[in-house]
Amino acid sequence: MDHSSLATLDRDLRTSRRSFLIGAAVFGSCLVVGFSAEAEVSQVAAKPGDNPFVGYVQIAPDDSVTIYSSQMDMGQGIYHGIATLVQEELDADWSKISVVGGFGNVALYGNLLLGGVVQMTGGSSGTASSWLRYRQAGATARAMLIAAAAESWSVPAGEIKTENGFVSHPSGKSARYGALAARAASGQVPGKVGLKEPKDWKYIGNQTLPRYDSRPKSEGRQQYTIDLHERGMLTAVMIHPPLFGATLRSFEASKAKAMKGVVDVVATPRGVAVVATGMWEAIKAREVVTVEWDDEKAEKRSSSEIADEYRAAADKHGEVVASNVGDVDTAFANAPKLIEARYEFPYLAHASLEPTNAAARMNPDGTLEVWGGHQMPDLYQTVAAKVAGITPDKVILRVMKTGGGFGRRASVDSDVIVEAVATAKAIGWKAPVKVQWTREDDMRAGRYRPAFMHKMRAALDGSGNLLALRDTLVGQSISRGTVMEAALIKNGVDLLSVEGMANQPYAIPNVRVELTTTNSPVPVLWWRAVGSTHTAYALEAFMDEIAHAAGKDPVEFRLALLKDKPRHAAVLRLAAEKAGWGTPAPAGRFRGVAVAESFHSYVAQVAEISVNKSGLPRVHRVVCAIDCGVAVNPDQVRAQMEGGIGFGLGAILKSRITLDKGRIVEGNFDGYDVLRINEMPSVEVHIVKSSAPPTGVGEPGVPPIGPAVANAMFNATGKRIRILPFGDSEKS
């Protein structure tokens, strides 16, 4: 990313509140490339005076503490992280804390990494955005509890202590938070409340703080959208167009409507909804509905045709230049040694275990309740209101925890929200409706990580020094044609396409990154780690090819080019050291390494593999080093690295979405295979000690694992894996 485009982006974010209300809502699980967490937070959050009991923390008479989160929890643990930040300053009884989703008040919940102008979860920005805000909320609430006690006991506030949900005074007086809460909440909001010094932290950085929602989740008591059974709630399944870009012409449903349990079959802007008393009844009825589609403008190509087109484009210059340093053409013309390689990445599905869903109910008072994984609540509130024909303030969002997400719940067109509201409306609002996609719907109705190709070229001098690097990327833009286009596409370059490559960290005198953006009705979206899912693979696998061509050790080679990038270098050194890089691997095992920064966090991984009978890697061990600033919950940082590694590994080994004349071939977990327990490596995570403000951990574990394993495969077999998933590389 060059700095001027970031500055423009930054300015756009700050100034155009209106166009951004929807536009920015759409930052997805992505980007935030180049936003300075520190600067943003200090400017926006440092406005004291907000009453924390309005919108952030609620303390009930029974001492239960409910925290309203600006961030949605899809499993990444941000509710736990925010609870930790509040608790650090509040001193409540940890066992009484719970977290729910707040919405509808951008002043309270706007994402500070997006200038505070829109509420959304994404870009692994949850902790950074919450870092000052929720500690301040906790500290202010505590100060107000103390003030309430001081007043009722007529003692100086300075003599009062708090611990574990109690306020106490040396005289022996004490009171529960619950008993003081009402009085505190209506008290004066202090202007400025100091935060604890890092040396006094009890919860932040605590290795053993148990995750507050582990028990209900282990006992099957956590509720998700799919579990909703509000009084009279009906279940609808969708019939989506079989080809992307096709539209509904007509449908015939008399047979379906006569079936037991079927309530209605209705058209929505996104297909036909079959509404029944339960899921099974709806699925059975769907089988006998016939639909005619207009597929004139639909995508009818197969993956192989798309790949041919991409290859041809990658061999040429890109349409636009995303970054340009030095003089690449001259360097290539004069270099004694050239290397080139093409890397190919398929479409990928998020395949969260809870298939996509949402529910809607019109209440007698004219408010509309919408349940779901509200990752972009401002957008969803606006869209739901529009579909229902009411004003956004009448829309009440019920923010549900979701069974995974990985970017899928931040949908730029609010897809399933539209379906739920439109279906409930089409049946005359006579009952609440839950739209529940089946696994096949979830796999085939989109959205996907866009397919991409990279044509990488490098020029070396006679002693193996890297003179020049060129990459031509080809793939669909996530932002083009959506409301975030203005903010994210600069000079024809979608920042989400090139992040990780246009800002590659190595000190190379001549670098040019070119981009050709392709068009297709296949709907694409951010997928855990977004652009870095392919850019980090292409860059780090190719750096390994270059190191090999230069006759240098891959770690030493990288370190020499990372002299100005101390945080990259530190994690790379740490992972290499802990993995025993430079010492012989156990018999039959081979190592590979990769490093990548994403979302301001730095991650290096060393994979240790053997090769199985079918020529595929078995990954035994992954040593991961991360620098994410202050690790608020170290065990959750580890959990996210473990999960990110497994998520990335499954994708590079086995996952792919294939088009056959426009239809998606894979429908379930037989065709779209993902990592299983027998394929999970043992993961060791080393966290760099840091006092820098915290940065993201939800996504940054994903990018390095693919290239680390690919590089280990080269060491094992002498073959480079350039077509993903690995199984397809074997076949080609």
Add this chain to the structure above:
Amino acid sequence: MRITLNGQTREIEADPDKPLLWILRDDLGLVGTKYGCGQALCGACTVHVDGQAVRACQTSIGDVIDRAVVTIEGAFGRVAEVVEASWTKLDVPQCGYCQPGQVMAAIGLLNTNRKPSDAEIDDAMSGNLCRCNTYQRIRAAIHEAARVLGA
């Protein structure tokens, strides 16, 4: 149709072909058993029938007449308690959606094998997907549960 559900006898009126999963979730309100694939490919719907872990999405209600069905809501007893406690202790869940199925599969495993090896865990658990990839902790929690049960 009569079944024993979580220790209680229940009369169920339904199409005998209807999957147990949707009887549990939609008709009986037992939503701890999850839907993930409907094709016995993910394990999210794992329940016990006569003590055996089975996939409720591919088991019709007609198949369990006069048999004992146990769901996560009715998973009581020493093994269940220890497994759930180990899960909690190691902070296994991320989104948590697969975990009822994982826990039921783990209880099933430990009921028949008090000290499973890694390979035996792989065998018993590889049909239970976790898209959050909590597998490392699932493995550790099963070993931890085995340790507690053996103590």
